[in-house]
Amino acid sequence: MHSSVATLSPNTTQTAEETIQVAEKLRDMALVPSPTVNDGPLFAEVDMGADASAPTTRATVVQAATVFYDTPATLDKAERLLAEAASYGSQLVVFPEAFIGGYPRGSTFGVAIGNRSAKGREEFRKYHASAIDVPGPEVDRLAAMAGKYKVYLVMGVIERDGYTLYCTVLFFDSQGRFLGKHRKIMPTALERVIWGFGDGSTIPVFETPVGKIGAAICWENRMPLLRTAMFGFPGVEIYCAPTADARDVWQASMTHIAVEGGCFVLSANQFCRRKDYPPPPDYVFTGTEEDLLPDSIVCAGGSVIISPLGTVLAGPNYEGEALISADLDLGEVARAKFDFGPVNLQIINCKHFDLNMGSGSFICILDSTQHVQSHLLYCLNKLSFMTFSS
Template sequence: MALVPVPPIHDGPLFPEVDMGAEPSAPTVRATVVQASTVFYDTPATLDKAERLLAEAAGHGSQLVVFPEAFVGGYPRGCTFDFGVTIDNRTAKGKEEFRRYHASAINVPGPEVDRLAAMAGKYKVHLVMGVIERDRYTLYCTVLFFDSQGGYLGKHRKVMPTALERIIWGFGDGSTIQVFSTQIGKIGAAICWENRMPLLRTAMYAKGIEIYCAPTADARPIWQSSMTHVALEGGCFVLSANQFCRRKDYPPPPEYVFSGTEEELIPDSVVCAGGSVIISPSGSVLAGPNYDGEALISADLDLGEIARAKFDFDVVGHYSKPEVLSLIVRDHPTKPVTFTSASEKTHEGAHK
């Protein structure tokens, strides 16, 4: 596992006492984005790999570790991504592929979430983990958040899956557009192409996000432009984590076939090139992008940089024009079925 080195940081308390006669200084947070592949169709092995990577990052002083989109459960590249779907038909093979993918997903809450929480507490790191969440028979592309004491903070479900993702993943609602206050700053996430949705980003900025996590599956060089724009627009640190995958990280054919390209692939062929990166609120690249292989990519985040950037441009503060432009966010859960008990109906009828 390659590690991108960063300079050492002070080993004292995160928020040291400040001599009032001296110039106050902002805290520094060491952050790591993980660029690594899922063990596809093997969730226990993926969790074991996640713990090894988390332990390595913690050993280098990381206080925050961000994993890629769908790290637990897997991102289904290639032909299995359509699960045998055509307009009016589902193939038997595609249905079986979905059954296996569904079996690799995790319940939230559930034993895998408990294990992730224990890992965060054991290594004393804040953890942001991309998972495939199973809610009965619907799957969601989700990010889970944990604090360094092993506490589960909450989740974000991808609001708008992209293209064929909509066949296999459900749609999140406004209730999981969240920003969590932690000892190291205010942390939240938008997943992959959600980061191209201006109104979703604006909601995150309004919630005060300082460390903006962007787990993704997009390895194209143009993704770097989006990440730089988010950092500048939001005046926040952007941490984008992507998987680095080779053909051999997926099951071999005929169990798993990459549509249209399988005959061109060898086991070491790269099918996702990574590009994980850390960017400052001023738009400076602090670490990455890395396209070389699996890696831990780390940087020290000077949280004072947020205030310096906001002095130039505060998108929901002094640079907003609420009398001209405004946004309404419906941040409550939406449910397909709502039950009203018989006693409530009787009570309502008595007052009519």
């Protein structure tokens, strides 16, 4: 195994195409210097040396800040980052939660029980305007990027569906096709004021040449049955976890999920400073004794890649905007499943599985010829469990 860190030279005027031309000269190196996308240095970490006898996927998680309230500029930044990752051979690139549209950290949107402020309504209007329609022109551009740079792309966005917003992950293949989406099922705390609730109809696992890819967003990774749905047939191999959580305990969650599921975990978070958000009084970080200084860190990143056996392959990075990469030996999935698998597919020999929950029961109907043909739908408000056919 080989791990390295490189500081990438600042050059904000270079185009994505010029980035690739420079990087092609260094393609055989694990680390490729290329321009930063913001004021600070950009670090890249690469972990190399996979087993040549098994399929290997080079993956990158992006740790970078949104250009808040400016979706076209954020898309431009995403393309520069994508070009940079592709220039040294990444086949799969994962962006943070809400990268397109922005994560409104520190904002209350003027909400109190029984009261909403005019300033909060205007803040929501601007946030709604920054979101994207799915499908829509921004989705088309993201698809074109994936095809242009020949990568599988997992992108966190704020999806606009009429006047309801969803925290969503979009999936694209290396041919430039939009594969599908996952809507965050359970927004956390005050997120529920601005984001709608997803449901079990968007818990996809995509079988691709670079592995079986799925995603769960931020704290919905705490939902055991959502994870179980992803671990079941066809069985996620590359578990993407876009997040906004930079706390140390997040690393423990990511390691647990990797070991529990026998899968690679790729967690991408933003690294943000106060200056990455609009200045006060247009945008105020509620809960701070006084407004933060422009260079104050408001989200410290912590993006990480973890193996199915719980080994940290790259990261966590708390230093700044970064491209954090590793070669994923997909043979590690089978090695981990030899020890333990959370979904025992031997139950496919049964037609009916009944789990008594005390106050109710969970009933799953299985088709033994098609393995497990049901998904789990976690109805959080009623704490009841349902199934539906895929």
